[in-house]
Amino acid sequence: MKSSYNKKYGIDEVRLLRFIKETQLEKYEKLKLDTETGKTNFFRRLSDIIRKDGVVSVLKNGIKCYPVENAILFYHALDKKRPASFDEFNSNIFAVTNQFTYSESNPALELDLCIFINGLPIITMELKSRASSTGWTYKDAEEQYKNERSNKDKLFEFKKCIAHFAVDENMISFTTKIDGKDTKFMPFNKGVNGGAGNPVNDGTMTDYLWKYFLDKETLTSLIVDFCNVVKDKESKKETLIFPRFHQHRVVTRLLADVLEKGVGQKYLIQHSAGSGKSNSITWLAYRLVTAERNDKKVFDSVIVVTDRKVLDSQISKNIRNFLDVSSIVGRAGSSKELKEMLSDGKKIITTTVQKFPYILKDIGTTLKDNNFAVIIDEAHSSQSGKAAASLNMSISGKVDFNEDFEVEDLLSALIEAKTMPKNASFFAFTATPKARTIEMFGSAFDVYSMKQAIEEGFILDVLKNYTQYQNYYKIYKTIEDNPEFDSKKAKRKIRSYVEGQEFPIRQKAEEIVNHFINNTKNKINGKAKAMVVTSSILRAIDYYYAINDILKNTKTGYKAIVAFSGEKEYKGKKLTESSINGFSDKETPIEFKKDEYKFLIVADKYQTGYDEPLLHTMYVDKVLNSVKAVQTLSRLNRSAKNKIDTCVIDFANDPEDIEKSFQPYYKETKLEKTTDPNKIYNILSDLDSKYVYEEDEVNRYVELFLDDSERYLSDPILDKCVERYKELDEEDQVEFKSGVKSFLRTYNFLASILPIGQVEWERKSIFFQGLIYRLPTPKGNDDLTAGILESIDLESYRLEKRNAVDIILENEDGQVANIDTGIGRKSEPEMDLLEKIVANFNDIFGNIEWQDKDNVERQIRELPNMVMKNERLKNALKNSDVENVKKEYGVALDKALRSIIKDNMDLFVQYTNNDNFSSWLKKSIFEEILERSKNMQEENK
Known part of the structure; x- marks a missing residue:
């Protein structure tokens, strides 16, 4: 059949004409496809449409060609309610041609394999064998595509095929655009041992390509449910999207589980940065909204929840590209709009996390007859406090956030409020699951690990080229008296004080600027940028002025931007991010893209969720632990053209601590042990023994609460308990208040996952929620370090650079520990004389x-x-x-x-x-x- 391929138009005209004639004879005759003129006109029209919209659009939608309104070129819909659809599907002509001569300008060129549907080429392949005399691999196939396959030939025009594969026995890669030396290939491998590659099986490692993906129904699903052309409005650049292996795997596995088990399940998807989560979420939303079980739609609506407007817009746009029907897809800009869209039957709704919690109660009550799929993306907020404040008011009014807001906070808040409705399925995407999330959702349903993302080249390894700087200080006593202070707290206070002095900051700022100019500025073809992570807003402002002052003397024209939330008093003036930078804080990410701005100095902002591929170097002057360390340093891992490495300069952490923070999330994160419900009895026993409340008081308060009685009836009960609490000694006050907090935290979590509830626990939960906010701070919590900073001064400071190292993570799954359900104890201050504290500090940080x-x-x-x-x-x-x-x-x-x-x-x-x-x-x-x-x-x- 090689001769039936029309090289001018890039089609197998014999199979194409046969398909139309056998399935749409009337249209065949109207188009006069039995004449040369008719054929030429039709082929020209078809070629133009494919060049404009792509072969995916043509296969999905057919084409309009006068005088025919719509010529179907692929029967892809399989509908059990319409038996004829199976006959139509079977009429499609799937074909494979090997040793395929495709070029009009160079007839001798041969392609190893080309796959057609109804005469339209959809996939090409170059096949290599490591066992052959040449020993060629898939990498040689990639080079062959780059050097010997030209997009001037019709077959390799952009959008003419859905993908081009480079294949050997062990590995597969693909591209959707042939572009000479600039052709970019992506892996299409299963992954092995949490990393790149494919596992050994009974056959060839890559046999899944033809055994599964080239199956007629799977291939049809790839075209209809996954492939799409996305156009960027600003750059006008088009991208043909084809799923990577793990993206196809997670969507199809989730769909299969939903079809088997129905509504009410919870799924945890641990996918690393670089996994292409936005596309995975788009495909999942599309598949879930069309899913049917027992001839009935599984979900009435799919809600996609993000915590960034940018991502909300991006996902909304992606979904519209698939469905493109305004009556089906909606973007909720307010909680009112979200509620209206759900009531009106919108099929897919995208919204931000600030809007979503308001509707949770309605899902389980007024909308209880409908079923919902809720997809939550972590996309960590880049602004501290704002999103947290919105959520704090929404779910229970009693969830307190004091950290950067992220998906874990949303899930925890859902848990705390016990409002995960049974008529909804939850799909949570996160790269760094915490213990609570794992215990609630179970182990990860699907994993695309940090290790695999690094090995496949989708993110860079930020732990390579890590340099620690050691700080040395010497202080002296400035007063004759020798008062006593709490030595442990004093040590932390002194260190914060000396690091905030002008000289240490100036010296570190000089080191930062010199390092950037000497080592970083030429990276990424001279486009590299840096982030400076500081421990406080005041420290960020100090660095901003110091770095900008130093940059003025370098004659480079480089500038720095500072980023923090809210207003801060600095040297007698009230400053904001906008007033310092000279532009709105909303413009900070846009301004930072300009060539002149090389440093972004942050204080609890842009450390999570911020995506700037040109960030190459990070200067860290803040202690980072666990998830925060992973999220912060990962700002550097985005890949970009000519970006081959990253660099971390750390003034505040040890490499060993950073390694410990990253290790749990390198491969799959597992729960160390589950929460023991019996520990709640231990907590209640300890609380009961303090005699702050009596059982009849608890019962009476709960009755009044459930009857929605006036507060003047219930407040006296709580007031009596507060008075008894005040009579306790300091240690008992600490134990009681921490015990109440521990009970509420543990019970509210367990209440959402235990199959059998405990009435006693629920009663105590209602009572303690009313009592906890009335309990004053335990007496005796005086600041035993007050006055120490007025009694000392900085004598000398030295900054010492360590050798750069590559932090190597262990090739194993990580573990995270669950919540501590014990009662807190009062820590005794360790009092020392000022003279001794000064000497001790110098012993540690001096020479x-x-x-x-x-x-x-x-x-x-x-x-x-x-x-x-x-x-x-x-x-x-x-x-x-x-x-x-x-x-x-x-x-x-x-x-x-x-x-x-x-x-x-x-x-x-x-x-x-x-x-x-x-x-x-x-x-x-x-x-x-x-x-x-x-x-x-x-x-x-």
């Missing part, structure tokens, strides 16, 4: 004489990590047994110190012979592991 100082410092920094790896100590920390923790800590520290003797005796000699140093080291490392354990528990709450 100490060692035989091999660098090695000792490295060993000291490594000790907490070595100690924390001790399994017995980790178990003790989880169980909150202080005495056991101290015991296991001593054993673990001794083991760690003995293990480093062979490396260097210097530290061990000081530890064994110098009592002061030994005590300081034991205490410092113990405090460090307690703090780390606390932070890990807090991050997973």
Whole structure:
């Protein structure tokens, strides 16, 4: 059949004409396709339409060609209610041609394989064998496409085919656009061991391509349900979208599970940055809204929830590209519009997270006869506080957010309010699932890992080229008196103070500017930009003025932008982001794209959800833990043309801590252990023993609450309890208030996942929610560090650069721990004389004489990590047994110190012979592991 291919128009004219004649004889005759003139006119019209709209549009919609209103070129609809649709589908002509000569200008050129539907080419392939005498691989096939296949030939015109595949026995890649040397290929592999590639099977590793994807029905679904041409309004650039393997996998697996189990399920999809989530969500929404089970629509409406207007607009546009029917697709700009659209039967509605919670109650009540699919995208908010405030007012009025708002907060809020309706299925997309999310949704339904995204080249590895800077300070006492202060808190306060002084900031700012000019400015063909992450708004403003002042003297023309939320008083003036930068804060991302702006200095803003591919280097002067470290450093991972690496300069964190933060999310994240419901009984027992309330008071309050009685009836009950609370000593007050918070947090979570509810717990929950906000702060919480900053000053400061390292993550799944259900205890202040605190601070951060100082410092920094790896100590920390923790800590520290003797005796000699140093080291490392354990528990709450 090679001779039937018309090289001028790029069609197999024999099969095309046969299909039309056999299925639409009347149209065949009207078009006069039995004459040369008729054929030429039709082929020319078909060629023009494909050039304009693409072969996908032609296959889906047919073409209009006078005098025929619509000539169908592909029967793709299979409808059980219309048996004739199966006969129509079977009339399609699927064909494969090998050793295909396609070129009009060079007749000798041959393509390994071309697949046709009804005479229209849809897929080309170049096949290579590693076992052949040449040893060629799919990479050689890619080069063949780039160098030997020209888009001047009709077959390789853009949009003429849906995809071009490079294939060998082990790997597959594809492209949707042949563009010479600029042709971009993407992997089309299953993934293996959480990374790139394909697993070994009984046949060829890549046999899934022809066994599954080239099946007639699967191929039809790819064309109808996935492939699409997207046009950017601004650049006018068109992109032909074809799903990557994991995108097709997650959508089809979710759909199959929905068809099997129906409504009311929860799904967690752990897909890394670089996974193309926006397209996956678009395809999923489209498939869910059309899904039928037992001859009935599964969902009446699909709600896509994001927390950024930009992403909301993007997904809305993507969905419209698929459906393009305003009566079906809607974008809700307000909670009122969202409610109206649901009531009016809009099929797919996109909205932001701020609007969505208002309608949750209606879904489960007034709209209870309808079924809904709710797709939630993490797309972390780039602005701290604003989205959180909106959600705080919406669900229960009692959810308190003090961190950057993200998908985890929405899910937790849904849990807290116990408002996940049974007539809705929830699909949550996140790259960094927390323990609560995993316990509620179960293990990830589908995983596309950070490891695979890096290995496949969709994101860059931000842990390569990581450089730590060590800070050294020396302070002195400025007063004659020697007052006492809380030494632990004083140490943190002093460090924050000295790092906020003009000289340390100026020195770090100079290092930042010099590093950028000497190492970064020529990256990405001179387009590279940097982000400076600071610990506070005041610190961000300090850096902004320091960096801009230094840049003026460089004659580069570079400038910095500062980003923070709200208003801040600085040196007697009230400043905002807009007043400093000279343009609206809404314009910050747009302005930063300009060549002159090279530094974006942030304070709790743009650390999550911000997508700027030209960000190459990050300067970190803020302690980062767990998810926050992953989200912040990941601002650098977006790929861009000529971007081959990234760089992190860290003034505040150790490489070991960053490694620990990233490890749980490198592959699949799993739950360490589930929450034990019996611990609620333990909490209630402790609370009951404080005699702050009586059972009849609880019962009476709950009755009044459920009857919606006036507050003057219920308030006296709570007032009595508050008075009893005030009579408790300080330690009991701390334990009672923290216990109430722990109960509410744990019960509200468990109430949404336990199959059998407990009436006693629900009553106590109602009572405690009324009581908690009336309980005053425990007495005795005075600031025992007040006045210390007026008593000291900075004597010297030194910044020392460490060697750049590549942080290598372990090739294993990660674990996250669940919430701590214990009661908090009051920590006793450790009072020290100012003179001793100053000396201790200088001992830690000043200059100490060692035989091999660098090695000792490295060993000291490594000790907490070595100690924390001790399994017995980790178990003790989880169980909150202080005495056991101290015991296991001593054993673990001794083991760690003995293990480093062979490396260097210097530290061990000081530890064994110098009592002061030994005590300081034991205490410092113990405090460090307690703090780390606390932070890990807090991050997973």
